Amino acid sequence: xxxxxxxxxxxxxxxxxxxxxxxNESILTDITVYIRSSNINSYYQETVRxxxxxxxxxxxxxxxxxxxxxxxxxxLFCDNVIAELPRQSRKEQILSSLRDVLPSADILxxxxxxxxxxxxxxxxxxxxxxxVTAGNIxxxxxCIAGAFCVxxxxxxxxxxxxxxxxxxxxxxxxALLLICICANVFxxxxxxxxxxxxxxxxxxxxxxxxxxxxAKLD
Amino acid sequence: MIPSQMLKGTLExxxxxxxxKEETYxxxxxxxxxxxxxxxxxxxxxxxxLLRLEKNELISATYKASELGPRRKYYKLTxxxxxxxxDFFQSYRExxxxxxxxxxxxxxxxxK
Numbered sequence: 001x002x003x004x005x006x007x008x009x010x011x012x013x014x015x016x017x018x019x020x021x022x023x024n025e026s027i028l029t030d031i032t033v034y035i036r037s038s039n040i041n042s043y044y045q046e047t048v049r050x051x052x053x054x055x056x057x058x059x060x061x062x063x064x065x066x067x068x069x070x071x072x073x074x075x076l077f078c079d080n081v082i083a084e085l086p087r088q089s090r091k092e093q094i095l096s097s098l099r100d101v102l103p104s105a106d107i108l109x110x111x112x113x114x115x116x117x118x119x120x121x122x123x124x125x126x127x128x129x130x131x132v133t134a135g136n137i138x139x140x141x142x143c144i145a146g147a148f149c150v151x152x153x154x155x156x157x158x159x160x161x162x163x164x165x166x167x168x169x170x171x172x173x174x175a176l177l178l179i180c181i182c183a184n185v186f187x188x189x190x191x192x193x194x195x196x197x198x199x200x201x202x203x204x205x206x207x208x209x210x211x212x213x214x215a216k217l218d
Numbered sequence: 219m220i221p222s223q224m225l226k227g228t229l230e231x232x233x234x235x236x237x238x239k240e241e242t243y244x245x246x247x248x249x250x251x252x253x254x255x256x257x258x259x260x261x262x263x264x265x266x267x268l269l270r271l272e273k274n275e276l277i278s279a280t281y282k283a284s285e286l287g288p289r290r291k292y293y294k295l296t297x298x299x300x301x302x303x304x305d306f307f308q309s310y311r312e313x314x315x316x317x318x319x320x321x322x323x324x325x326x327x328x329x330k
Contacts, residue, residue, distance in 0.1 A: 054288050055261055058290060059261070061288065069260060071260040077262045077265075080266035081266050084269035
């Protein structure tokens with residue numbers, strides 16, 4: 001995220017505290033979440049978030065609710081706003097998705113590295129070469145893809161909470177975790193062996209790539 | 219009440235006209251539209267339209283502090299916006315003349 005976007009994000013997060021009415025606050029959150037799921041870069045997302053936030057704060061001072069300010073159909077309002085903002089190009093979209101995926105991949109790498117180190121410490125014949133199994137790769141892809149699908153579904157249905165209930169999310173996450181455990185148990189086929197330092201270097205490289213992309217995009 | 223479909227094509231020009239009078243903000247535009255007889259048009263309807271006008275460089279926007287506290291986004295017309303407003307009035311006159319002509323003809327027909 002560029003410096004100007006970070007500043008705007010910080011400013012908006014602080015300004016959000018000015019909204020007093022709980023219902024208005026909740027509507028603003030839904031609007032923000034819905035706009036975040038669109039193919040618009042973060043800077044424009046924060047720009048319209050600021051406009052809408054100030055619009056609601058100003059209306060609140062006049063004693064109006066978000067419904068009176070925006071109208072009854074929040075989704076239509078958001079769709080109309082999104083339609084007027086510049087879309088990200090295919091390249092920007094791919095790089096943004098990659099930027100969003102990298103931190104999750106890095107955390108998974110760190111967890112895997114931690115597990116490998118612990119198992120080697122407890123092993124009778126410890127080694128610094130770790131085996132990457134088919135189950136590990138399958139599990140990592142499933143975790144990242146699953147998490148993104150769940151987040152996307154929640155964001156796209158911000159105005160229709162019945163469409164993605166808490167129960168649905170819980171059971172989906174539970175099912176994903178179960179599949180991951182099964183994959184690690186039933187797919188133990190080794191794909192490659194890496195040295196601990198190589199794995200640590202890869203973790204650092206993924207983080208560095210994330211930081212570079214984050215600074216360049218938006 | 220003016221049907222929304224009929225309003226759709228003219229609202230952009232009318233908003234431009236209101237902004238051309240003086241630098242103004244969303245809520246004030248909505249209030250002025252009401253005073254002119256357009257009915258209740260929420261800021262939620264006007265905001266995407268203002269974004270489009272800004273994107274097309276017909277208006278420019280600046281944030282200013284308000285007496286109520288929250289900052290307001292004030293809009294003013296650009297040179298390009300002025301030209302667009304003239305075009306809108308010209309097109310609207312043509313449309314209005316055509317519809318009036320038709321209505322006069324119809325009324326004449328009915329009287330006969």
